[in-house]
Amino acid sequence: MNALVTGGGIICALGTSEAEVLASFRAHRSGMNAAEFLQTRHRAGYVFGEVPLSNQALAERHHLSPTLSRTILLSYHAARAAYDTIPANLRQVSRIGFISATSVGGMDKTEQFFEDYLVDKAAGDLGQVMHHDCGRATDFVARELGIKDFVTTISTACSSSANALMLGARMLKAGLLDIVIAGGVDPLTRFTFNGFNTLMIVDPEQCKPLDATREGLNLGEGAAYLVLMSEQAAQALPASVHCRLSGYANANDAFHQTALSDQGEGPYLAMQQALQKADLQPSDIDYINMHGTGTRNNDLAEGTAIRRLFGGVYPKLSSTKSFTGHTLAASGAIEAYLSVLTVTGGYVFPNFSFRQPVETLDLIPETEFYQHATMRHVMSNSFGFGGNCSSLIFSRT
Amino acid sequence: MSFYINGIGAVSPQKSFAEALSSKPAVHYGNQLHCQEPDYTAFIDARQLRRLSRIVKLSIAASSQAVQDAAPAIIDGVIVGTGWGCIEDTVTFLEKMVENQEEALSPTAFIHSTHNTIAAQVAFQLKCKGYNTTYSHRSISFESALLDAALLLAETPAQTLLVGGVDELTNTSFSILSRFDLFKQPQELGSDSLFSLGTAGTVAGEGSVFFAVSGVRTEHSYCQVAAVQTLSFGSTDDAVEAARKMLQRHGLPAVDLLLLGNNGDSKEDKHYDSFETNFTQQGQTLKFKHLCGEYPTASAFGLGLGATLLKQNLSLGSVPQSVLFYNCSPQSHQALVLLRAC
Missing domain, CATH: 3.40.47.10 (Thiolase/Chalcone synthase)
Incomplete structure (x- = not known):
């Protein structure tokens, strides 16, 4: 259920x-x-x-x-x-x-x-x-x-x-x-x-x-x-008002108090297990609302984990923290709220700006706000100090 | 939603639960009960030791003991309840920030100030990449963690989780909490006389108690945790009714032992007394906060005591088969836990 x-x-x-x-x-x-x-x-x-x-x-x-x-x-x-x-x-x-x-x-x-x-x-x-x-x-x-x-x-x-x-x-x-x-x-x-x-x-x-x-x-x-x-x-x-919280997982990076491991092991596990919980494949995900803090460490580790999990085929993605700032303990829920809007209203949220991709990764975030009809499954990532990594998936009913 | 306690570890104002249950538990004088800290080098690499804050050391020692005690193949997750979190590091950074007017600060204390530092460092020691979370909700922080464990184990019984209740008592936290008139005057007592004074106020305590819990009973099992329930903003009568229903659901006409969180404050103890009168004819009563002091996660110490009783049969006369635990902070939250011998 x-x-x-x-x-x-x-x-x-x-x-x-x-x-x-x-x-x-x-x-x-x-x-x-x-x-x-x-x-x-x-x-x-x-x-x-x-x-x-x-x-x-x-x-x-x-x-x-x-x-x-x-x-x-x-x-x-x-x-x-x-x-x-x-x-x-x-x-x-x-x-x-x-x-x-x-x-x-x-x-x-x-x-x-x-x-x-x-x-x-x-x-x-x-x-x-x-x-x-x-x-x-x-x-x-x-x-x-x-x-x-x-x-x-x-x-x-x-x-x-x-x-x-x-x-x-x-x-x-x-x-x-x-x-x-x-x-x-x-x-x-x-x-x-x-x-x-x-x-x-x-x-x-x-x-x-x-x-x-x-x-x-x-x-x-x-x-x-x-x-x-x-x-x-x-x-x-x-x-019509519904969407499902279809997948969720919590994992620990067990690497460092404030930094994520280079391979993004915690983020990888959280995303992978959330997919498993939702019984979905990476290719089912239409958009990822990334944790995307804008620190050198987070974006590289998260991006690397996404590359490992999704192969080279990325869904639409962006970090709405470029609009809201990093709201710490509120960020998971604020971004979950936006992800629900993506599923129910088809809204694709952009990065505020983008010039060139993170080193070694070819992640290209969305840069325009628009509505797209077929957003079925959306992933929202939240990572924190202490290696705490969580990933949620919202799906159409 | 029942599960088993298969290992316990603690750093508390008592040397051990066995000592706490003996005829000669450690008596603390004054209104603060501090932990009897172990030789940490038994648990933590000496080079690492210097870098860890006290609350993390308390917790690595306690969690290591729980793991040794339960001897599971692996630990699948870590769940911590803490009312105050890493208050020493929080205050260190706060003091420097105010005194230095936001200049020339070191990040070290800030890094370790977040509530989840405890569960994070325990997981880091164990290289545990599984489920990891931290509850911080006043007097039901630990019970929230326990409830989370019950949910996880109901879905996947064959795993072992570490569940801890941790709070530290620092000079600053004591100095500020004292101003809310929470504590008795220091000259009033030895902790063994906590319940006989009948005056206002309690004694401050601290501790780190970890449980290795699983849906699977082992040769190490202490007892079964048959039920966990928290009540918010209810009356003592609500708790009595919830407890009755809990016993009924488990086919228990009575419990052998009532384990109560009385803290010696006459204003608060009357709630426990009122709860107790509904159950006492049925068995004996044991109070525990004279052994550990009052703190948001003191219930973890209380449950450690109850579980030890059920395993070791250091009985108060007859051997208890069931323990009903009740803890409350009047006007806000109440907690009930039912333990059964297994």
Whole structure:
């Protein structure tokens, strides 16, 4: 039994709804800009994929307190939109779970707390640091939505929300739940920006994933959640809204804490096992939404793994991180959301720019946004620190 | 969805579960229970040792013990639950970032700050390229990991997974958590008197407990994990009802032992007392947080204790055949685990 995708919610640098995100792609408008809200002292020299709403504006939109973490505000925005796609009568009779993902939890508040705490151990607003742990935002959002049949949080760095979607599908398959809202969130924080920046894998300018001249990633932020349903729960809905989460796999590169192996062993295993799970051949895949961070290491390792798995015959592919920035724990769900649009709406998402292929590989990404009628199976890749590699496949019903 | 615990490894405030269950468990004074750390060179190459953070060392030691104990052919996956993650490295990077005003930072602490560093490093040691994930959801982080393992083993029983519950107690985490009035005054107690004070607050703890679990029973098996369930935002009555249904499903009119997560905080213990009154006539009760302290994944220590009891029959009178484990953080999450002798 496959989990059916029947709806979702998204917020990222490209917009606060599906319509806004699609409009940005249609206009070929990248979300990478100077930061308006992130208070890093390096903001002048870098571009970020920042959500174009302040905490205040996000909070007002949802009648929430502006003192909440940005993690909560972004998560709530996307999860609320996803939840609202579930018909009210179905909500009442179904066992519903909320599986979220984040890499830094409420770090945006913790780093403010530390400014005061480091001066005086008795100082600092506890109302800030109380948002620190990963489960805090998940619990807040689940309570607001009234979800209590199952609630948990996954934290596997940049593959986090792909794993949340995978767990959701598995719980439906096991018959433990009828509906799952699964995805993830990460806000821009000084912590993550400085972390990636000291690793010297941040491109100060618009990033160039899958390009030989790529110089690193751009950090972004956002949240996305998909509504997954068992076939039985989805029976009441019109078939046109469905696609299937037909394949998924999680593997570990077991090579290095922050770098992928040259042969992309973890990515290869994740993609191969996801195909196996979906009972598909590589040639069945019509489009790959790559992890494609724009770092030298990722794109080479991922590209190499794709070449190994697909032989020389590549499906359409691109990295939408060139539009959204790398949204860390949210990226798996944001890209899964886009992949669902590819399957249900035939949208092919482009790379923002492309000049020459990654060394030794002849991967040529899509460079134009367009609709193509026959997108049956789409693969979405998410890899992270700690060798965590996950791959999802969405298919037409 | 049942499976077997075939090996256990732990680094905790107790030297071993056998010691914890003896008449003379280690007693800690003050309001912090720190791990009794082993000689890591028994588990980790000495050159590597210097580069690893403490929480990773705790976890490689504990997971190595679990693997030795279960002696499986291979480990097919690693699943970790951690409430706080790698808090020491997180704080190190955060402090430097604030103090140096975002200049001249070293990436080392950042690299090791992500929650999945623990499962990643355990997998790296074992060269395990299989399933690997990390849960971080407050007091049910470990139970989420256990539930994930149950799902995997229901699909493919003939594999062995490492499932761990890990949290570290650091000076900074203790200093900040103390300001939320979570802990008793240090002069109040030795940890053996935790349950007799009847005052507010608990004691802080830490630990790394790993289980080698499989759908296949072996000669090393400690017990069967018959059921795992988490409840969110419910009442104690909801947990009682869920526990009753759980026992019913498994044809158990009663359990021999109730294993409870009381932490000595009078405000919280009343929830456990209320749970207990629904089951006590049926068997004995054992509490464990005086042995390990309170921390988000303390339930992993509790289950290690329960599993050891079922295997070794270090019985409290009669030999237990079934253990019902209950842990809660009031107003948010509750967890139930049913263990059975096998």
